[in-house]
Amino acid sequence: MSSQVEDGSESGGGSGGGSGGRYRREDVARAAGVKVRNLRYYQERGLLPPPRREGRIAWYSDDHLTRLRLISDLLGRGYTVNGIAELLHAWEQGGGLSQLLGLEREMTRDWVQEEPVTLTRGDLRELFGPTATAADTRRAAELGYVTIDGDLVTYPNRRLLESTLALVRQGVPLAEILDAGEFVQAQAAAVADRFVGLFRRYVIDAAGVDGSAGRAGPAGPEGLERLSATQLQHITAAVAALRPVAGEVVATEFARAMARRVDTEVAELLRTEQ
Structure with a gap:
């Protein structure tokens, strides 16, 4: 059997983009931001469970996507593939992997529902x-x-x-809109950094994930291994609570700023007309 059939990448219909938590090989790789060839490599190394098969098609799930994002994040922070395998194995043995994946899902899922x-x-x-x-x-x-x-x-x-x-x-002009968009992106990144800093300082560190308690880092999986299920649940709940709060603060402050700026502009126009 060809690798195309084994990995469910044959052409045709299907979910198209993983709708309902069903992803073809290319779809789940694209959503996770990884190369397609990495999926089989991660499966061979024990990092990723095999996909579910329906006839000749292999389907990946939301759990696969979440685990792929977690793997990518850990690789980006300096973990080796072997270290990640050890970490995932330790959490599976301790029964806490579902909480860890739940936290990763909450941290990485889209903050807004977008229609492409x-x-x-x-x-x-x-x-x-x-x-x-x-x-x-x-x-x-x-x-x-x-x-x-x-x-x-x-x-x-x-x-x-x-x-x-x-x-x-x-x-x-569209070029001017793109200029404005680039400016907004920079400002939004600064605002996000501020909120994440508050979250790190008052939620994650408060849960005991600091330097003394074993903050996770590139030195190895020990820090994450020391996170208890209770700590993970606490952090996950805090992330879920952060979403509407952060969004509401930004939306409200932007609306107030626009109102002030428009009032000033209207007043200037009225003075000009007099």
């Missing part, structure tokens, strides 16, 4: 008109607003596409 839109380049030209250029599309891809696959361009967020179109139709 895929268009051809011709569709884009028709939507945006002559003011949008190929350079604009490339820059949008660099900023993460779109992904390009041959002649297809996918917007991960329909609302963002519609908002961009509304601005373009009001006469704002």
Whole structure:
């Protein structure tokens, strides 16, 4: 049997993007941000359970996706593949792997529900008109607003596409919108860093994951092994609580800032008309 059939990568229908927690090989790799060939390697090394098979098709689940994201995170922090295998094995033996994966799922899942839109380049030209250029599309891809696959361009967020179109139709050049988007990204990253810093200081460290208690790091899996199920549950609950709080603070402050700025602009216009 070919590797394509074994890994469920044959062409045709199916979930298309892992809808309902069912992913083909390419879909789960893309969602986890890993190379397709790594899936079999992780399975061979005992890091990833085999997919569930239905006939000739192999399906990966949300649990596979969560575990892949955890593996990628640990590799990025300096763990070796053997070290990750030891860590996962230790948690499986202790019965706490489900809590660890639950924490990873809560930490990495999307903060907003996004509806993707895929268009051809011709569709884009028709939507945006002559003011949008190929350079604009490339820059949008660099900023993460779109992904390009041959002649297809996918917007991960329909609302963002519609908002961009509304601005373009009001006469704002797409290049200027992208400039603004890049600025907003930088500011949003700073705000996120601030909230994560608070979370690290007052939630994670308070749960005992500090230097003295064995903060997880590239030296080895010992720090994470020392996390109890209770600590993991506490951190997971805190992450879930952080989502609406952080979003509400940012949305409220932005709305207040816009209201003040618009009031100032309107007052200036009224003075000009007098």
